[in-house]
Amino acid sequence: MNAFTLQQVSPELARAIEYTDLRKDITYGDVERLCLKARSIGCACVVVPSILVPLAAQYVSGASVGVGTLIAYPFGTQATNVKAKEVEVAVSQGATEIEAIPHYGTLRAGQWSEVEAELSAIRDAAGGSILKLVLETSYLTADQLRFACAIASDLGFTYVVNTTGFRVVSTRPETAGQADPQIVQQLLEASSGRFRVKAAGGIENPAAAQALLDAGATRIAIEAGNRSF
């Protein structure tokens, strides 16, 4: 039951949409449909898993639709050099927007120089692509959000994303992050206005998307298919 029909989307909202399909069982056909729909309504970008970046780049070729991917999705548990490799390959295959998932363990332990080293390596591998920092907002303190945003912003990241939208605890689906206007405001405050905010997670209809835009988000992740895990 997907209440989000893209035909009903206003041009303003369309330009903010990152049309996203990160499902495990995404088919090549799903990528094609995702890209064609994104082109037809003029979305900001599509977001696909890194192994499907070449396919998506092919389908959006010639349109002003970007190709986004997430690095170390969904938990950010890989070592820095592994993340840098994923970035480098994705960019070489046509990714224009990179969403980096930091190592939360390092971040939550307040090891800021290590957080900086990781994000810096990702930035260096990204070759000028748009950089987004994904934070599992509800698992981080206000201070952790603020420090992480400051570090990333200094390194040239331009967006902060409130969640991957994937469940954090294996047995508890409800631990998947959800977008809401309050979180958008919280992230805008944490970044002292230096970041733009991408809202992600469970955005089910145009009214919810509009509320997030009204709260100050400039990108909205809309999930294709909307199948629940």
Added chain:
Amino acid sequence: MTNGQRGKRGRGLPQTAAELASRMMTAVFSPAATEEEAKAFLHRFADYPRIDAIFVDQPWVAMAKEFLDPLGIAVGVEAAYPVGNTSTEAKVAAIKEGIRLGAVEIDIGGHFSAIVSGDYVTVEVDTKAMVEAAGDEIRLMVLPETAILTNDEKLRTLEVYAEAGVTGIKTSSGYGWNTQIEDVLLVRRVFADAFQIDVSGGVRTLDHALAYFDAGTDKIHASPIFKVLEEAKERLS
């Protein structure tokens, strides 16, 4: 109940609590736990019979080894897990990093998108790259994710895996993608002992664990690990 009963393969049912523990695994990942919580979790294993392996974030491998090496518990890492569809190059890099860090096992997602798109040529390319990167320096367990595949997809995928040199699979990754007992029976029936079969997802109690072992499972990954170990201590010798 012994090995091979009713024609099944694998190692059969564990006879003692210690043997059961030696075929159990669990994990602690950083989004759900802080480093202090992770350490406290690892410390608890000093009071239990040795389990096979605990999976941690790559940046936590050194910390985990410090606690677990003396207990004889292997440290594992994951990649393309639990969702998969990570680029082959990144997975190869993760395997090499796992080796460098001294991890004993890496559990890694297959190319699910290629499987469900019927593109087995790409499945083969992706799988061969992982097998080659692992060599014999790390235990490579590939996840076909049987929970979301048709029987035909499962068998075709495993044929490709076997051909590419995969010797161990973890049927599913958990996170709602739970292994069915039927999947273990199917793989054993068709592939006999070609694969070590580990399962993940849905094992909440000792009875669950015993049922999966009885079906031919080699090792089980369970998040409620202490509950299973406690029950085993009470009920097995």
